[in-house]
Amino acid sequence: MSDNVWVSVRGVDKVFVRGSESIHVLERLSLEVRQGEFLALMGPSGSGKTTLLNLIGGLDRPTSGEIEVGGERLDGMSERRLAAWRARQVGLVFQLYHLMTALTAERNVELPLLLSPLNRLERRQHVATALALVGLKDRARHYPSQLSGGEQQRVGIARAIVTDPVLLLCDEPTGDLDRKSGDEILGLLQALNREHGKTIVMVTHDPHASARAGRTLYLNKGRLSAEMPE
Amino acid sequence: MKYLLLVAANLRRKKLRTVLTLLSVLVGFLLYGYLGAIEVALGQGVEVAGADRLVVRHRVSIVQPLPQSYGARISRLAGVEDTMHASWFGGVYQDPRNFFAQIPVEPDRFQAMYPEYVLPAGQAEAWRRTRTGAIVGRRTADRFGWKIGDRIPIQAPIWQKKDGGNTWEFDLVGIYDGRDKGTDTTTLYLRYDYFDESRAVGKGLVGWYVVRVKDPEQAESVARAIDAEFANSPAETKTETEGAFAGAFARQIGDIGRIMRAILGAVFFTILLVAGNTMALSVRERTSELGVLKALGFSNRQVMAVVLAESGVLALAGAGAGLGLAWFLVGRGDPTGMLAVFYVPAARWAAGLALAAGLGLVAGLLPAVQAMRLRITDALRRA
Secondary structure, three states: OOOOEEEEEEEEEEEEEEOOEEEEEEEEEEEEEEOOOEEEEEOOOOOOHHHHHHHHOOOOOOOEEEEEEOOEEOOOOOHHHHHHHHHHHEEEEOOOOOOOOOOOHHHHHHHHHHHOOOOHHHHHHHHHHHHHHOOOHHHOOOOHHHOOHHHHHHHHHHHHHOOOOOEEEEEOOOOOOOHHHHHHHHHHHHHHHHHHOOEEEEEOOOHHHHOOOOEEEEEEOOEEEOOOOO | OOOHHHHHHHHHHOHHHHHHHHHHHHHHHHHHHHHHHHHHHHOHHHHHOOOOEEEEEEOOOOOOOEEOOHHHHHHHOOOEEEEEEEOOOOOEOOOOOOOOOEEEEOHHHHHHHOOOEEOOHHHHHHHHHOOOEEEEEHHHHHHHOOOOOOEEEEEOOOOOEOOOOOEEEEEEEEEEEEOOOOOOOOOEEEEHHHHHHHEOOOOOEEOEEEEEEOOHHHHHHHHHHHHHHOOOOOOOEEEEEHHHHHHHHHHHHOOHHHHHHHHHHHHHHHHHHHHHHHHHHHHHHOHHHHHHHHHHOOOHHHHHHHHHHHHHHHHHHHHHHHHHHHHHHHHOOOOOOOOOOOOOOHHHHHHHHHHHHHHHHHHHHHHHHHHHHOOHHHHHHOO
């Protein structure tokens, strides 16, 4: 892996088996993402974008092929090591935010830090920093139900960056938001990429969103291309 | 400890359901504690029975008397250290509801046989001097407000006096305390010589014998020797350990222990279903959240531990409250005033907490395993 390549996917296949049917979602797919890059992955529904994102984030395993992130091979890791790796190395942003409804914004952001050796005071300081970074310092004590969609997604982003990972994986981060809120979220991701050096891989359907990325790749029928398929 | 944040938040999620589940656990453990006190009270004789004491009764029934002359014959048998006799007086103080036992005994032998009854030396001496004297346990003395010097009238439906009356009067010369917490301090002991001399019928007969053996390990062989001694006589005997005798006596109104264990078994089975259902619903409702926890880096075991901790906290909180309430109610005393003792041994409280932990574990195990096996990608899709 060359020096500044942070994510390397090599010859990956992913096959889902449903009953007697096998669905080949990814076929011998290869991809490299450089450190500090902001990559958008586009493609029609069912093209395998989220599956690829899940493989890069260690949420799922490839049927075959190799995945290396930050110099560590994910495809051979045990479940336990993979969980520990996720906690340290990757921040996840979801389309539906996936916040814990019973926890306040600051408690949601604190969740990944529970896995770290930080004490309570240190955790609080990290949480305050992350919430300040996404502009939600004054909404820390609010529950998700008391926040707008855009604010909930900001909490989701704060949760993703609170452990200061190199890599952020965003699955349709603006898919559930109106244009104004979506723009704010995209601006925030751009700032995290440019000002804080985060490597971002973002899955999106929205050309407006992909235009904010430094590079866009298109996934269709399990294969990647730099050109939008016809 | 830091995961308690998650546990507490999840339990607050559906407050009504959590409260109802807590209440069901609370009621179960309240019953456990309170019925425990009743079980101890009814089986009290078994709990505190001396390991070195045997009880000799008529082979047919405890209500059949034995000759007083048996005492000397029993004393001569190998392995017997001491012996005394006792009888059932069966009297009533003022009202039949004021039940407590009255037993005619020989004071010196009684005191030698039962060191667990603590009587001040001066009062013991007074009992020896007073033929109409009686001693009573602290619990009954407190119950009726008796004090030394009082004259206690007892109606005896079984024993008519020689003058034709049924009212026996005793001078209260002593109040004994129990050496141990479980010692029965409800019985009134009167002097056998006064009883035997004054009764119209049954002279020279006693209810049963209590025998102290030299070596508790030889108790069974001594019991067999006693029964052999009186075999083929008009009053054959049945000899058993004091514990077995007390157990049989308690079982005259049914096997209380078994009945209570059956009730508690049904109660705990129901609680298990309620708590298990709560946990299963709770896990099902937040499948996606558990998936998010795993996505954030929580391991399968950590997610399992969070679910188990929820179940454990629910069970232990409910049980703690239930046992606490039982402790409070038991501490207020026997509501009937008829039970010899009314307390719950420390071991039973500890067993209650262990039971609660077990309940939490069993109720949460299946949902916890489901949560542990959850695939992240499947869980996130279910949002």
